[in-house]
Amino acid sequence: MILLKSLTIVKLGGSVITHKDATPPKLNDTNLARIAKELKTHSGELIIVLGGGAHGHQAAHLHGYANPNSPKDQLLKGIPPIRHNMSNLSSSVESYLNREGIPAVVISPFTTVTLKNGMIHSYPTNIIKKSIESELVVVTHGDVCFDIERAASILSGDTIAVYLAKELNAGKVLIGTDVDGVLDDNPKINPSAKHIPLINQENKEIILSKTGPSTNTDVTGGMSKKLTELLELSKQDKEIIIFNLTVPGRLELLLRNEPTICTRIQS
Numbered sequence: 184m185i186l187l188k189s190l191t192i193v194k195l196g197g198s199v200i201t202h203k204d205a206t207p208p209k210l211n212d213t214n215l216a217r218i219a220k221e222l223k224t225h226s227g228e229l230i231i232v233l234g235g236g237a238h239g240h241q242a243a244h245l246h247g248y249a250n251p252n253s254p255k256d257q258l259l260k261g262i263p264p265i266r267h268n269m270s271n272l273s274s275s276v277e278s279y280l281n282r283e284g285i286p287a288v289v290i291s292p293f294t295t296v297t298l299k300n301g302m303i304h305s306y307p308t309n310i311i312k313k314s315i316e317s318e319l320v321v322v323t324h325g326d327v328c329f330d331i332e333r334a335a336s337i338l339s340g341d342t343i344a345v346y347l348a349k350e351l352n353a354g355k356v357l358i359g360t361d362v363d364g365v366l367d368d369n370p371k372i373n374p375s376a377k378h379i380p381l382i383n384q385e386n387k388e389i390i391l392s393k394t395g396p397s398t399n400t401d402v403t404g405g406m407s408k409k410l411t412e413l414l415e416l417s418k419q420d421k422e423i424i425i426f427n428l429t430v431p432g433r434l435e436l437l438l439r440n441e442p443t444i445c446t447r448i449q450s
């Protein structure tokens with residue numbers, strides 16, 4: 184199997200594709216329609232990874248997934264509502280992409296992935312590889328998965344993007360969020376937080392010490408965990424970029440390798 188320097192992995196952050204604080208969960212239709220058009224401009228192998236946003240984080244929080252001591256039966260009761268929401272979200276995104284003529288198919292982690300203490304334990308990728316070889320665009324997403332130690336845990340879209348990038352040897356990983364990349368403080372609390380265009384060996388420690396979880400309904404760790412995983416991935420020769428997916432046109436520019444505001448991660 185020849186995989187896959189030409190593979191691009193794009194994560195669509197949950198706060199961009201959903202209205203993160205809306206209850207019941209609500210899609211961000213305006214952003215999704217635009218993002219589908221930007222993705223349409225890409226030619227080449229593509230995996231799209233969805234964050235959970237309103238659909239994932241609220242239900243996960245409600246069923247104890249933010250607390251490492253939650254009882255197993257509480258976590259297990261959370262599986263159907265989280266799965267239901269993530270199926271709805273991914274199927275809606277699939278429809279937006281299909282309407283643009285993108286041959287997208289959803290492949291959900293729950294059906295094949297197992298975790299151990301929240302980390303990937305087993306993640307078969309044969310169907311993902313087969314789909315890409317068949318010129319399909321794979322849509323996958325953060326999900327609840329069985330955990331061999333803790334009954335069930337949440338697998339984040341960021342962890343999936345990093346895992347698949349390593350496993351399938353992707354050339355480019357674009358992580359779409361609702362901020363301009365990495366800033367030296369939380370921009371939602373400190374409006375004069377400064378944008379950092381490049382993270383490498385020289386500045387990574389200081390930046391990691393300043394980044395933190397994003398919000399209290401976020402059950403998967405926010406910017407700090409994202410960055411730690413991406414720094415690990417950057418040891419391989421890949422283009423790794425965090426960017427603001429709420430700004431029209433930036434995804435399209437990055438897909439075309441053109442400059443725009445973002446944070447590049449290099450080792």
Ligand code: IPE
Nearest residue numbers: 197234235236239325340403
């Ligand atoms: C979370 O995935 C998935 C669930 C809560 C089921 P992410 O952690 O990647 O989601 P966002 O992008 O932060 O919303």
